Amino acid sequence: MILRQITIALVLTFMASASWADLNLARKSGCLACHSVDKKIVGPGWKDVAARYKGQADAKALLIEKVKKGGKGNWTQVTGGVPMPPYSPRLSDADIEKLVDFVLSL
């Protein structure tokens, strides 16, 4: 019984720290100047992004391209046409993939 509780506590800690690490990467990379998880700042809230692309098979590749190259047009009604800045090569491909995985997991 106690072992089970310890296991659950460990799993929860691990899950929490995984998303904390992703959020920290987002903060370090400057994303949080324009995004938050659940509301629009300059760019769309990331939960809204996840909801829009839910179930779309090519979403990950598409969003990786967008974060690398920047661009606008997908969220004009939310942003008034402000573009998303390009992040490659400022951020490594691995970090960009991590951030996109995080956004899509919300």
Ligand code: HEC
């Ligand atoms: C200067 C403000 C700004 C910063 C900084 C910024 N974004 Fe954005 N982001 C935007 C805007 C504006 C949009 C909406 C673009 C559009 O209309 O297509 C956007 C859109 C997005 C989208 C959805 C793209 C789509 O086509 O649906 C993702 C994912 C995203 N940003 C991730 C990130 C990540 C990850 C970072 C940090 C590495 C970041 N953003 C930094 C402003 C910003």
